Amino acid sequence: METAITVRDLTKHYEDVTAVDHISFEVKKGEIFGFLGPNGAGKTTTIRILTGLIRPDEGEAFVAGFDVLRNPIEAKQRIGVVPEVSNAYIDLSAWENLVLIGRLYGVPTQKLRENAMNLLKEFGLYEVKDKLVRAFSKGMKQRLLLCTALVNDPEVLFLDEPTSGLDVESARLLREKVNQYNRDGKTVFLSTHNMEEANQLCHRIAIINHGRIAAIDPPENLRAQSMELQYIEVAFNKPINPQEFSQNPNIIKAVSAGNKVRIYTANPSAVIEFLVDFAKKKRLQILSLNTMMPSLEDVFLKLIRGKEAAKQ
Ligand SMILES: Nc1ncnc2c1ncn2[C@@H]1O[C@H](COP(=O)(O)OP(=O)(O)OP(=O)(O)O)[C@@H](O)[C@H]1O
Ligand SMILES: [Mg+2]
Numbered sequence: 597m598e599t600a601i602t603v604r605d606l607t608k609h610y611e612d613v614t615a616v617d618h619i620s621f622e623v624k625k626g627e628i629f630g631f632l633g634p635n636g637a638g639k640t641t642t643i644r645i646l647t648g649l650i651r652p653d654e655g656e657a658f659v660a661g662f663d664v665l666r667n668p669i670e671a672k673q674r675i676g677v678v679p680e681v682s683n684a685y686i687d688l689s690a691w692e693n694l695v696l697i698g699r700l701y702g703v704p705t706q707k708l709r710e711n712a713m714n715l716l717k718e719f720g721l722y723e724v725k726d727k728l729v730r731a732f733s734k735g736m737k738q739r740l741l742l743c744t745a746l747v748n749d750p751e752v753l754f755l756d757e758p759t760s761g762l763d764v765e766s767a768r769l770l771r772e773k774v775n776q777y778n779r780d781g782k783t784v785f786l787s788t789h790n791m792e793e794a795n796q797l798c799h800r801i802a803i804i805n806h807g808r809i810a811a812i813d814p815p816e817n818l819r820a821q822s823m824e825l826q827y828i829e830v831a832f833n834k835p836i837n838p839q840e841f842s843q844n845p846n847i848i849k850a851v852s853a854g855n856k857v858r859i860y861t862a863n864p865s866a867v868i869e870f871l872v873d874f875a876k877k878k879r880l881q882i883l884s885l886n887t888m889m890p891s892l893e894d895v896f897l898k899l900i901r902g903k904e905a906a907k908q
Contacts, residue, residue, distance in 0.1 A: 676745030
């Protein structure tokens with residue numbers, strides 16, 4: 597499998613802060629790779645290094661087959677970037693922005709006109725192409741940024757929290773476009789702190805915290821890694837002391853939660869059988885029984901807290 601991005605031991609310090617701390621990973625060609633982490637985790641710093649805006653203190657990175665430190669021009673020509681903060685020129689029109697960026701990338705004039713036209717139509721901005729970007733709403737600006745990022749037909753697209761601040765509809769449109777671009781075999785590197793977005797879009801997710809990678813896995817594996825976070829909630833027609841369940845080897849922990857008992861287990865089906873037997877023996881009725889799977893958010897918090905606990 598060919599790689600689109602290779603990162604080895606990348607490190608960046610700002611005075612006393614280590615923004616990126618010896619991270620290594622590979623992104624396969626054609627993959628949507630999520631970079632999920634809280635504020636200050638090092639997502640933007642990593643993207644800025646990979647897109648040639650800043651130099652790392654240590655380590656190396658290859659994008660679309662080129663070393664971003666040794667061959668920055670070649671690497672840059674093959675990427676598109678939607679940065680964290682809009683870099684659109686507000687005193688130029690949408691059309692002028694696209695032409696300007698396309699020229700910077702060296703896209704031939706005819707090809708550039710064609711690409712710009714198609715993109716503006718596709719993103720619903722064709723009607724407003726001659727308006728100054730100053731008058732654009734946040735959603736329109738973000739769509740324009742994506743057009744700008746795509747105007748040079750990039751092989752790898754970097755998106756730094758592209759849907760942050762967008763309404764549901766605009767965010768969905770943007771995700772659809774990202775998916776569409778990816779279906780043509782292109783690679784996407786997406787930073788976000790929206791778990792649901794990472795879950796929906798990404799083939800694999802790296803979880804980053806304090807400049808370090810806590811895990812890299814497909815979303816479903818991240819969930820599976822935290823199977824002990826799943827639980828069953830059961831309610832009987834009479835109160836039950838959770839202590840009664842402490843002997844069962846499949847039960848990690850049982851606690852009261854209102855009128856229910858919450859039972860943590862890595863083996864829900866065995867516990868459900870046990871609960872049905874238990875109810876029969878004790879002549880109890882089961883009023884409700886639900887298996888709760890961990891959300892990606894639970895997993896995220898567990899991984900981050902786990903690493904922090906391990907450090908102390
Ligand atoms: N130019 C800079 N000068 C000094 N410190 C910086 C600079 N840029 C980033 N940092 C610090 O590096 C760390 C990582 O920041 P970064 O912007 O990469 O995080 P992030 O994951 O993108 O966060 P967010 O989700 O808030 O965008 C933070 O502690 C931040 O304060
Ligand atoms: Mg950021």
